[in-house]
Amino acid sequence: MKSPAELTELFRQQGLKITPQRVAIFQALHGSEVHPSAEAVYESVAVGMPSISLRTVYQTLNDLASMGELVALDLGTGAARFDPNTDPHHHVVCDRCGKVRDIYADFTDVRLPRSTKGELHGFRVSSTEIVFRGLCHSCQHPGPDE
Amino acid sequence: MKSPAELTELFRQQGLKITPQRVAIFQALHGSEVHPSAEAVYESVAVGMPSISLRTVYQTLNDLASMGELVALDLGTGAARFDPNTDPHHHVVCDRCGKVRDIYADFTDVRLPRSTKGELHGFRVSSTEIVFRGLCHSCQHPGPDE
DNA sequence: GATCAATCTGCAACCGTTGTCAATTGGAAA
DNA sequence: TTTCCAATTGACAACGGTTGCAGATTGATC
Ligand SMILES: [Mn+2]
Ligand SMILES: [Mn+2]
Ligand SMILES: [Zn+2]
Ligand SMILES: [Zn+2]
Numbered sequence: 001m002k003s004p005a006e007l008t009e010l011f012r013q014q015g016l017k018i019t020p021q022r023v024a025i026f027q028a029l030h031g032s033e034v035h036p037s038a039e040a041v042y043e044s045v046a047v048g049m050p051s052i053s054l055r056t057v058y059q060t061l062n063d064l065a066s067m068g069e070l071v072a073l074d075l076g077t078g079a080a081r082f083d084p085n086t087d088p089h090h091h092v093v094c095d096r097c098g099k100v101r102d103i104y105a106d107f108t109d110v111r112l113p114r115s116t117k118g119e120l121h122g123f124r125v126s127s128t129e130i131v132f133r134g135l136c137h138s139c140q141h142p143g144p145d146e
Numbered sequence: 147m148k149s150p151a152e153l154t155e156l157f158r159q160q161g162l163k164i165t166p167q168r169v170a171i172f173q174a175l176h177g178s179e180v181h182p183s184a185e186a187v188y189e190s191v192a193v194g195m196p197s198i199s200l201r202t203v204y205q206t207l208n209d210l211a212s213m214g215e216l217v218a219l220d221l222g223t224g225a226a227r228f229d230p231n232t233d234p235h236h237h238v239v240c241d242r243c244g245k246v247r248d249i250y251a252d253f254t255d256v257r258l259p260r261s262t263k264g265e266l267h268g269f270r271v272s273s274t275e276i277v278f279r280g281l282c283h284s285c286q287h288p289g290p291d292e
Numbered sequence: 293g294a295t296c297a298a299t300c301t302g303c304a305a306c307c308g309t310t311g312t313c314a315a316t317t318g319g320a321a322a
Numbered sequence: 323t324t325t326c327c328a329a330t331t332g333a334c335a336a337c338g339g340t341t342g343c344a345g346a347t348t349g350a351t352c
Contacts, residue, residue: 017318017329038309053332058309076220079308092269101267105259113251121247122283123238131275137268163298163349184340199301204340225339 001069001084004030010067021045021052025060029070029084035091035100037079075100075131090129094136103132147215147230150176156213167191167198171206175216175230181237181246183225221246221277236275240282249278 002010004026008018016022024045029036036044042057061082064070071083075091077098090103111128115121148156150172154164162168170191175182182190188203207228210216217229221237223244236249257274261267 015329019318019330021331051332055310055333056331059330062310074220074222092267092271094269095272101269103259103267113249121238121249122286123240123247123278123280124286125238125278125280126241127279129277129279131277132269132271133273133275134269134271140268140270158350161298161350165299165349167300197301201302201341202300205299208341 001029001064001086007064007069010069014067016063021049021056022060024049024052025057029064029082032084033102035073035075035081035083037077037081039079041082073100090131092132092134094139095133096135096139099136099139101136103130147175147210147232153210153215156215160213162209167195167202168206170195170198171203175210175228178230179248181219181221181227181229183223183227185225187228219246236277238278238280238282240285241279242281242285245282245285247282249276 001007004023007026008023011018011022025041028041028044034040038054038058038061041061042052042054045052045057061070061072065072065082068086069084071086073081073083073091075081075093075098077093077100081100085102090105092101092103093099111125147153150169153172154169157164157168171187174187174190180186184200184204184207187207188198188200191198191203207216207218211218211228214232215230217232219227219229219237221227221239221244223239223246227246231248236251238247238249239245257271
């Protein structure tokens with residue numbers, strides 16, 4: 001995802017208005033590696049802008065996603081996660097708390113294998129997603145009361 | 147997943163009742179490779195048992211899943227998909243119609259890479275899922291009206 | 293067959309997300 | 323700067339998938 005300043009410029013070019021809400025969302029996401037849900041973005045932005053609505057957060061996240069500045073991920077944790085990292089990469093997900101970490105690895109040899117008839121099951125594959133699931137550090141060492 | 151007869155025996159052993167609804171669901175799933183949603187199982191069973199409720203289908207699918215006889219998959223197609231194939235394998239998913247096919251391939255070299263500090267990002271990984279996404283055969287050649 | 297806990301059905305409620313629309317607002321034009 | 327209007331906002335309803343609930347029904351055991 002581009003910087004808040006670059007996104008501002010991009011939105012302006014597209015004829016979209018630069019609202020304080022949008023700028024706050026740009027800032028909340030920039031450089032973030034936590035893969036927040038829309039709700040998490042909302043809570044983070046709402047600290048400094050209590051009047052913002054969840055609907056506006058969804059709208060802006062969807063706008064960014066359709067511009068390709070953000071990737072919406074469904075990692076099976078209930079809510080969609082938004083990823084400002086648009087480089088090709090994979091993920092580790094904690095089954096207990098939903099924590100997500102980026103995984104950079106060259107899995108170029110992971111390709112859809114051909115059937116015995118030499119074809120790809122009739123599929124034309126456009127992306128390959130690898131998700132590692134397990135427990136994160138803190139969920140492996142649960143405190144007595146959590 | 148075991149055969150309907152074996153599942154019947156298994157349920158009996160667990161002290162669970164053998165109801166016509168459960169048997170019909172066992173039969174609908176046995177040998178199936180379509181990865182149906184709960185709704186799809188419901189529609190299939192309801193042909194011969196119109197009075198069955200969707201709630202019962204969910205209940206039985208969840209029971210089978212918690213017994214390990216079935217795997218519940220979240221492949222990002224909206225509804226959960228239920229897989230009677232409990233062997234380790236991967237999937238190809240059609241982005242357009244949601245069709246799912248099993249992929250058997252040895253990706254044992256696909257492992258969570260270690261960080262520069264030599265650790266696995268603090269994670270203890272218990273499973274690795276590979277999902278290939280793209281278009282199935284029929285969705286690559288859409289008819290004029292679909 | 294009688295008993296009774298397990299199960300079933302129908303419906304309400306839940307969660308994450310999107311549709312709707314009146315009120316508000318950013319920014320181009322004058 | 324002021325005007326103007328389309329874009330945006332926020333509140334709330336509605337949606338699809340799933341689960342909670344409660345009363346009616348039924349399978350297993352005797
Ligand atoms: Mn990521
Ligand atoms: Mn499968
Ligand atoms: Zn965790
Ligand atoms: Zn298809």
